[in-house]
Amino acid sequence: MSQKVLLSSKEINIILHRLACQLLENHLDFENTVLIGIQPRGTFVADRLTKILKEEYGVKHINVGFLDITFYRDDFRRGDKTLAATETKIDFLVEGKKVVLIDDVLYTGRSIRAALTAIQSFGRPSEIELLTLIDRRFSRHLPIQPNYRGRQVDAINDEKVKVMWEENDGKDVIYLISN
């Protein structure tokens, strides 16, 4: 097994700032926009972006939620393992709001498909956008593309992209792992 650094801490930081600016450009004061981090690992991206928007760009209030998609996945009973759920925390209505779904890696697109179904349990958003830190090209199973992407990566199927965060894993770094 070998792993190489895809993005360093500094590069991640620059990319997060760019993504924050792109969100700002389209959503201004975030009055009518909500950010939804997809569990388990999109929540870190959502939290970081929120922090940057608030602290460095003076956005006063942003609605941020975490969405667990386990019960909406299409591979229930298809693997060997029971799918474990994580917490959903959306304490606002998404009815009529612009929703930005946020995840760390966009791969097959199936998680996003599940998230698109799941978010409807919280109302009918006026529109939904997708932000991903890493976009794995040529690996989609479904016609889903991000509106905001951090870095596009060509990774072959048995390679893995691993995103690590300081608050969870000790440091910010993204690895490309191949067997």
Add this chain to the structure above:
Amino acid sequence: MAELSVKHLLGIKYLNESDIQLIFETADHFKEVINRSIKKVPSLRDITIANIFFENSTRTKLSFELAEKRLSADVINFSAGQSSVKKGETLIDTVNNILSMKVDMVVMRHPNPGAGIFLSKHVNASIVNAGDGAHEHPTQALLDSYSIREKLGDVAGKNVVIVGDILHSRVALSNIFALKLQGANVKVCGPKTLLPKYVESLGVGVETNLRKALNWCDVANMLRIQNERLDISYFPTTREYTQQFGVNKAFLDSLDKEIVIMHPGPINRGVEITSDVADSKQSIILNQVENGVAIRMAVIYLLASKIK
């Protein structure tokens, strides 16, 4: 991720502690789901579940059916009263006929102890025991423990007394297994005639004085007097039972500390507990009902994920 150690839920006796924790953690997520404005998830859309009830039930049947529908399973219901069972069909034949219609899971209540275990050995489907005679009622015990955990933070180390007809109660037996497994201290309390002779061998204490029992406990689970199962006179009159083992508000207020009151329902108001106790803020009876749906969703979800 962890998964259940069992393929069927036949009784708490067959579970281990991590199974119970897994069910509780999963139920936490489903509790959040059933409090949304849209209370449904599509997980089990390709699963069909038969609810087979050979004995009357309102709450359990509704709770299971609701749990199944919240998970998007297809549900068929069957009550013995209107069926071919009356024409002499055997249990295996009845169930195999239902399973021929491509059913994946059977939720069964039956008056005979061990009916679920028997069935699990003869048919090819996941079986959930929704009460088998005076044997076990596992989902009730799970939701009872879950409600204690929700109210008091933890089950381990808590003192729980089960009051009433222990002899005929599947709720009592399943609760004893579940509570002991999680490290709670358990006592049973009731008329001597309604306490099984060897109940202490399950590791529970016996107390025939209600005041002493309630002063000892953190939680009192007040069971219903099941008149339909009392084939002989176990106590002189219901009035005398109430005097000795019923709880009213004055009695509750006179205890050394504030205890939690539970009841598996249906309540005989004025027999086991009075209305002002059932509706008091110490009572978590309606929380138990709400948690019942979340617990049953968790059990069905976890068992269904093992159906290939």
